[in-house]
Structures are given as structure tokens and as C-alpha cells.
Amino acid sequence: MTALLETVEVGKSFGSVIALNGVSTVVNAGEVTCVLGDNGAGKSTLIKILAGAHQHDTGEFLIEGRPVRLSSPREALDRGIATVFQDLAVVPLMSVWRNFFLGSEPRRGWGPFSWLDGRTARATTKKALAEMGIDLRNVEQPVGTLSGGERQCVAIARAVHFGAKVLILDEPTAALGVKQAGVVLRYVAQARDRGLGVVLITHNPHHAYPVGDRFLLLKRGRSLGCFDKADISLEELTRQMAGGAELEALEHELRGVQQ
Amino acid sequence: MALAVQGTDERVARVRLADRLVSRPELGSVLGALAVFVFFSVLTDQFLSPMGVANWLDDSSTLGIMAVAVALLMIGGEFDLSAGVMTASTALVTAILATQLGWNTWLALLVSLGFALGVGALNGWLVMRTGLPSFIVTLGTFLALQGLNLGITRLVTGTVQVSGMRDAAGYESAGYLFASTVDIGGTAFPISIVWWVLAAAVGSWVLMRTRFGNWIFAVGGAAPSARAVGVPVVRTKVFLFMTTAFAAWLVGSINILRFTTVQANQGIGLEFQFIIAAVIGGCLLTGGFGSAIGAAIGALIFGMARQGIVFAQWDSDWFQLFLGIMLLAAVLVNNAFRRRAERVRK
Numbered sequence: 001m002t003a004l005l006e007t008v009e010v011g012k013s014f015g016s017v018i019a020l021n022g023v024s025t026v027v028n029a030g031e032v033t034c035v036l037g038d039n040g041a042g043k044s045t046l047i048k049i050l051a052g053a054h055q056h057d058t059g060e061f062l063i064e065g066r067p068v069r070l071s072s073p074r075e076a077l078d079r080g081i082a083t084v085f086q087d088l089a090v091v092p093l094m095s096v097w098r099n100f101f102l103g104s105e106p107r108r109g110w111g112p113f114s115w116l117d118g119r120t121a122r123a124t125t126k127k128a129l130a131e132m133g134i135d136l137r138n139v140e141q142p143v144g145t146l147s148g149g150e151r152q153c154v155a156i157a158r159a160v161h162f163g164a165k166v167l168i169l170d171e172p173t174a175a176l177g178v179k180q181a182g183v184v185l186r187y188v189a190q191a192r193d194r195g196l197g198v199v200l201i202t203h204n205p206h207h208a209y210p211v212g213d214r215f216l217l218l219k220r221g222r223s224l225g226c227f228d229k230a231d232i233s234l235e236e237l238t239r240q241m242a243g244g245a246e247l248e249a250l251e252h253e254l255r256g257v258q259q
Numbered sequence: 260m261a262l263a264v265q266g267t268d269e270r271v272a273r274v275r276l277a278d279r280l281v282s283r284p285e286l287g288s289v290l291g292a293l294a295v296f297v298f299f300s301v302l303t304d305q306f307l308s309p310m311g312v313a314n315w316l317d318d319s320s321t322l323g324i325m326a327v328a329v330a331l332l333m334i335g336g337e338f339d340l341s342a343g344v345m346t347a348s349t350a351l352v353t354a355i356l357a358t359q360l361g362w363n364t365w366l367a368l369l370v371s372l373g374f375a376l377g378v379g380a381l382n383g384w385l386v387m388r389t390g391l392p393s394f395i396v397t398l399g400t401f402l403a404l405q406g407l408n409l410g411i412t413r414l415v416t417g418t419v420q421v422s423g424m425r426d427a428a429g430y431e432s433a434g435y436l437f438a439s440t441v442d443i444g445g446t447a448f449p450i451s452i453v454w455w456v457l458a459a460a461v462g463s464w465v466l467m468r469t470r471f472g473n474w475i476f477a478v479g480g481a482a483p484s485a486r487a488v489g490v491p492v493v494r495t496k497v498f499l500f501m502t503t504a505f506a507a508w509l510v511g512s513i514n515i516l517r518f519t520t521v522q523a524n525q526g527i528g529l530e531f532q533f534i535i536a537a538v539i540g541g542c543l544l545t546g547g548f549g550s551a552i553g554a555a556i557g558a559l560i561f562g563m564a565r566q567g568i569v570f571a572q573w574d575s576d577w578f579q580l581f582l583g584i585m586l587l588a589a590v591l592v593n594n595a596f597r598r599r600a601e602r603v604r605k
Contacts, residue, residue, distance in 0.1 A: 074489045085487060091480035093547040094473075102477050103488035105470040115468045158488075 002065040003028050004166050004197040005050060005081070010059035012045050019045040022059065023223045025216045027166055027197040032188065034208035035201045036241050037218035043201050046218070047168050050199065051083040052076030082159035083168040090151050092144030096136060097125040099143045100158050128161040129154065132190055149180030156187050160194060167191050168199040173207045185211050205237045217241065284541030285553030287592040291539065291585065292560050299567030306563075306570050309446035316448065319562025320455035321346075321510045323555045325529070326536035327455075327462040328506035330554030333537050334466070335499040336479030336546030337386060337393040341378070341400040342503050343529030348404050349375050349511030350521040351412060357427035359415055364429035364516075372508050378404070379504025383497030405527060412523035422520035430516070437509075438517035451513045455555065458506065462551030475499065480547025535582065536561055539589040560585065 005027040012020040020042040027033045037043045048054040049061060052070035060067050063079055070076050073083065090099045097118075106117040106124070125139045134153045136146075143151060152172045159167050169188065173181035188211050192198050202208050208215065215232060217224035217240055224240060232240075305311040325342060332339055349371045356367035382400055386393045412419055424430060437454075440447035466472040474495045477485035486492045515521050538544065539560060540553025564585075568578050 073487060077489055083487065085484075091477050091484050091547065093480045094476050098473055098476065102473060102485065103490050105473055107470055114470075115464075116470055116473060118468070 003062070004064060005199075006060075006062040006065075007046075007049075007056075008060040008062070010046075010049060010056040010061055012049060012054060012057050018221055020049075020056075020221050023216070023218065024059075025214070025223075025226045027199055028213075029165070029197050030192060030195050031213040032192050032198040032200055032211050033214045033216060034212035035199060035216045035218065036203065036205060036208055036237070038203060038241070040220070041218040042221040043203075043218055044170070045221075047083065047170055047199065047201055050076070050166075051081060051168055080163065080165035081168065082162065082164035082166070083170065084152065084155040084159060084172065085170045090143045090155060093142055095140050096129075096143055096146070096154060097122045097139040100125040100128070100139075100154065100161075104162055124161075129157050132157040132160065132187055134187070147180060149176050149183050152176075152184050153187050156184075156191060160191050160196065164196060166197045166199065168201070170201050171203070172200070173202060173204065181207060203241070205234060205241050209234045209237060283550070284548060284593070285550040285556060286541070287589060288540045288553045288556040288560065291589070292556050292563070295560050295563045295567065299563060299570065303567065303570040306567055309444055311566070311570060313446050313448050315559075315562045315566040316452050317562075318566050319559045320449065320451040321513055322529075322532060322536060322561055323455040323558030324451070324458045324510050324513075325503075325506050325533045326540065326554040326558040327458045327551050328503045329533040330537035330540060330542050330549055330551050331462055331466065331475060332499045332503050333534070333542045333544070334479045334546060334549040335475045335496055336482065337496060337499065338397060338534065339382060339500060339503045340394065340397040340530045341382060341404055342397075342507055342533055343526045343531075344401055344404045344408065345375065345378065345504060345507035345526070346510045346514065346529065347521060347523070347526035348378070348408055349508040350515035350525070351408055351421060351511075351523065353512060353515050354421035354424055354521050355411070355415055357430075358421060358423045362427075364424075364427045364433040366429075367427070368433060368512055371511070372505070375504040375508035375511075376501050379501035380497055382504070383493075383500030386500070387493045387496055401530065405524075408523045419523045420520055421523075424515055424519035433512075434516045437513045449517070451517075454509060454513065455558070458509075459552055459555035462554075466551050471495070471498075476547060532561065535586050538593070539585060541589075541593055543593060544590075557589075 003026040006025070008024050009022045010020065010024075011018070011022055023042070023046060025033060025035075035043050035046060045054065049056045052073045052075050055069055055071070061070075062068065063081075068079075070079070076083070091102065094102070098121075101121045106120050107114040108117045109115050122139050126136070129136055129139075132153065134150070134157060136150075143154065146154065156167065156169070156172075172184050172188070176184060185207060188198055188200060192211070200208060200212065213229055214226060215229070215237060216226045299306040306315075325346070329339060329342055352371040352374050353364070353367045356362045356370055357364050378400065382393070382397055385391075386396045389396065409419060412421060415421075437450065439450045441450060441453075442448075466475060474485065474490050477490050478492050478495045482492050514525075536557035537549065537554040539557035540550055540555070542549030542554065564581050565578055568575060568581070
């Protein structure tokens with residue numbers, strides 16, 4: 001089976017700043033690839049390359065085995081790569097159904113006189129959300145009235161509905177409470193079970209480990225390795241993420257403060 | 260519930276009619292218009308006479324055409340300060356071509372339209388290209404156009420006005436479209452009222468019922484999100500600037516064909532009236548929310564108050580006071596309504 005997405009030693013620099021260097025990973029259908037790293041590790045740069053917002057300078061980026069260079073987010077979308085960014089997933093003042101179909105509105109009528117098929121859009125939105133197990137009272141309500149978790153879920157459901165093959169989630173759980181984060185992770189698992197390849201970006205190994213099949217660890221723009229779930233434990237993942245020995249030293253220090 | 264249609268959730272029934280109404284952005288302007296209407300109807304005799312009605316509808320109409328276009332632009336998250344002076348620029352282009360160069364009125368109108376769309380596109384392109392606030396960019400075009408209006412008019416005619424439109428070829432037929440009157444019960448209603456209603460209807464249809472309308476809300480509400488899901492943000496905004504310029508051309512054409520004379524300093528200060536009418540109609544200054552119908556009604560409030568004050572034989576100074584209070588009230592009401600609208604889900 002060819003991987004949906006594959007990066008081979010990709011790198012990206014902005015002027016003299018090397019943001020990403022020699023990162024390799026794969027995203028398979030029906031699997032979750034987690035990208036973990038602290039702030040400034042290069043997570044954002046990597047997903048922006050995958051999402052078409054940036055172009056890589058070195059290495060290779062393959063979609064279904066063919067090397068590509070995406071020119072825009074639109075091109076990524078057309079190739080079935082949907083990205084849900086942390087804070088720019090939705091337009092808060094617009095209703096749920098208008099958000100759901102934004103950029104892919106169903107229309108009736110002819111040419112310049114075609115109009116928005118609101119009835120279909122509302123019904124489809126409700127159905128698509130229900131299929132993902134999201135139960136909203138009213139698809140007319142502004143998305144701004146939803147909780148952070150619900151917003152992420154709407155964005156995920158939207159990507160799934162529009163036939164994304166790869167779903168990239170940028171820190172979907174970062175601003176959420178424990179319960180909300182759990183709900184979002186459940187939808188991540190749902191998307192995976194529907195056969196999508198999921199890229200989950202997070203800095204929380206406790207969120208990544210339960211749903212992830214593969215873990216790419218980034219640090220200062222470099223890869224610390226890409227591990228299958230069988231090859232790494234949650235403890236090891238956490239230790240690697242936090243910088244191992246550094247964290248132990250920090251813990252020691254903090255204990256000193258407490259006393 | 261009688262209103263319940265297939266597919267709605269039973270919990271939605273809890274959204275009462277009152278709540279549904281306040282989530283409409285134009286409600287404030289409808290209430291305001293009713294209040295002003297009743298107030299002047301009771302206070303003065305002429306206000307409700309056919310002559311009076313024609314008077315305030317006429318006053319509202321050209322303002323209303325602009326307010327609808329400006330409202331769409333504001334919902335799209337941008338301002339156009341050059342819109343007021345554009346109504347004079349387009350009239351001047353038409354008038355100079357027709358009277359000084361002896362062009363046919365229709366041809367002059369066509370070139371003037373091209374000029375307007377060009378300036379609109381330039382506004383949009385500059386704003387999108389530079390990423391500067393449209394407030395500053397269009398302030399620049401506003402001043403530039405103001406200078407051009409005066410400079411070129413003086414250069415061509417030696418005065419600060421262009422007149423003599425009546426003698427231009429094609430004046431009659433073009434005037435029929437833009438500046439005729441419709442006789443209803445012995446009172447002449449100007450055709451601009453029809454254009455105003457048409458603008459409100461088309462504006463509202465585009466906004467609420469088309470894909471482009473969806474894009475307008477999106478680029479004004481959260482442009483990066485819109486871009487991320489594939490909405491052509493630049494194209495949408497440039498088109499909105501061009502729509503405003505088109506409306507300015509329409510109003511300029513109505514004015515020049517009706518009065519046959521245009522002053523080079525006309526239109527200055529009108530841009531704020533357009534914005535105020537749009538805000539009274541429920542547009543948020545921050546974009547992403549508003550109504551085209553509301554803006555048309557905002558213009559109606561304007562016209563009714565301005566003419567009502569004349570009928571009541573008050574000093575017209577009071578109009579500015581009224582305007583200020585109206586604007587503040589509208590902004591406060593808009594904010595309150597928006598918060599309420601977002602809470603309706605309970």
C-alpha cells in the first residue's frame with residue numbers, strides 16, 4: 001500500500017533561519033500520525049508544507065507515491081488534504097450551516113443567477129454532524145455560540161464530509177478542557193475509522209498516545225525520530241518530548257521551590 | 260409548533276419568535292424608522308401628504324442606493340471613504356464628456372462607468388496588496404478624487420461647475436432611465452426611488468441567498484478562515500469595492516441627468532452618511548454582520564428625519580444632533596442585539 005502522504009528528509013528555511021531540516025514521516029489511510037514537539041519545534045512549518053501554505057526547499061513530499069510541490073491551500077484541498085487550523089477553523093458570526101459549506105456552497109439555478117441552496121445545506125449539515133455523533137440543536141446558530149470543542153468538531157465533520165483523504169489537525173485540543181479534549185479526540189478516532197489519514201499536531205503526549213499509530217517527534221526543526229506505537233511507550237514519549245534529562249532537572253528544581 | 264418544519268430539532272421550539280426577531284440585524288432600523296415616521300406624522304401635516312412622502316422618499320433614495328453598497332462592503336470588512344466624492348466624480352466625467360466634447364450621453368455614461376469601476380478596482384487592489392486599513396487607503400483616493408474633481412473641472416470649464424447637460428445628444432433617453440418621474444395620484448415620484456428599492460432587493464438577495472453573499476460574510480467575519488477553506492478573499496473584496504463604485508456611478512448619473520449641472524465640490528462628506536445609514540441598518544463596524552435591507556431603511560430614517568425637520572420648520576441644525584444620537588443609539592443597539600443573537604441557543 002502506498003502511503004497517502006510521505007515526506008522524505010524535507011526541509012524549509014526562511015532566509016537564514018532553518019525552520020525544518022530532514023524530517024521524514026508517513027501518513028497512511030486509517031491511521032493517525034501524531035506530530036509532537038515543543039513550541040518552535042517546527043510543527044507548524046511541517047503542517048504548512050503538507051497543507052500547501054508553504055513549499056519545502058529540500059527533500060521530497062509525496063502524495064500517493066508521486067512527488068509534488070503544492071502551490072496553495074486550495075490545491076491541497078483539491079488533492080484531498082484538509083487542514084483544520086487551531087484558531088482559524090470557522091467564522092464565529094456566521095451560522096453553523098453557512099460555516100459548514102463555506103467555500104463549497106451547494107447552488108441551484110444557472111450561471112450568474114444561481115442561488116445558494118439553503119435547504120439542502122441545512123439538512124446536509126445536520127446529517128453530516130449527526131453521522132459524526134455531533135448533536136446540535138440548531139444549525140442556524142452562530143458558530144461563535146459553540147464551545148471550543150464543538151467548533152473543532154464542526155470543522156472536522158466538514159473536512160470529512162467534503163471527502164478529505166487526509167485530515168490535518170493543528171493543536172485541536174490545545175485550548176480545551178479535559179472533557180472537551182476527550183470529545184475532540186473521539187472525533188479524531190471516528191475520522192480515522194472512516195479510513196482517513198489523520199495528522200494530529202499536539203504538544204500533549206497524553207492526548208496523542210491514545211489515538212496515535214505513529215509518533216513523529218520534532219525538536220528545534222529536526223526530527224528526533226518517527227516511532228510506531230509498538231516501539232514507544234507513553235512514558236518514553238513524554239520523556240522524549242520534554243527533553244528527558246532536562247525535565248528531570250527541572251522537576252528537581254521545582255521541588256526545591258515548593259519546600 | 261405550527262412553524263416547525265420537517266427536520267428541525269424539537270429543542271429549537273424554545274427559540275421564541277421574539278428571539279428570532281432580535282437575531283435579525285435590521286430590526287433596530289425598522290423600529291427606528293417606525294418611531295421617526297410616527298413622530299413626524301403626528302407633528303406635521305405635510306409629512307403624510309403625497310407631496311411630503313415623495314419628498315422624503317426622494318431624499319432617501321440616492322442615499323439608500325449608496326448605503327446598500329456600502330453596507331455590503333462593510334459586511335465584507337472594509338470601508339470606502341471615497342464613495343461620497345465618487346458620486347460627484349462620475350457625474351463630472353459624464354458631464355464633461357457630454358457637454359465639452361459633445362459626446363452622446365450614453366457613451367459618456369459608459370465611459371464614466373468604466374472610470375468608476377477602475378477606481379473601485381484600484382481601491383480594492385491597493386487595500387489588498389498593501390494590507391493597510393481601507394480607511395487610510397480610501398482616504399487617500401478620497402482626497403485625490405476631490406483634487407481631481409476641482410482641478411480638472413476648473414481646467415476644462417474655467418469654473419467649478421459643469422452644466423448644460425440638457426443639450427447633450429441622448430439626454431432624453433438616458434434621462435428617462437435615471438431621472439424621470441412616475442406620476443401617482445397627481446404627485447411626481449422620482450425614478451430614483453425604484454433604483455433604491457431595486458438596490459435593496461438585489462443587495463439583500465445576493466447577501467442572503469447566493470454563494471457570493473456567503474463569501475461576503477466570511478471575508479468580513481474572519482478573512483484568514485475564509486481563505487483557509489478556499490474562499491477567494493482578494494477577489495471578493497475587490498468586487499465589493501467595485502460594487503460601491505458602481506453604486507456611486509448610478510447615483511452620479513441620477514444626479515447629473517436630473518439637475519443637469521454638477522458642482523465640482525459635490526459629494527464631500529456624504530461618505531459618512533452612507534456609513535451611518537449602514538450602521539443604523541445593523542452593520543457592525545468590525546465587519547461580518549449586517550443587512551442590505553437594514554441599510555436601505557437606515558437611509559429612509561435619514562430622509563424622513565431630514566425632511567421632517569424641514570416640515571416642522573425647525574432649524575436644520577437640529578438634524579446633526581438627531582444624527583449623532585441616532586448613530587450612538589444604533590451602535591449600542593447593534594451590540595446588544597448581536598450579543599443577544601449569539602445567546603439565543605439556550
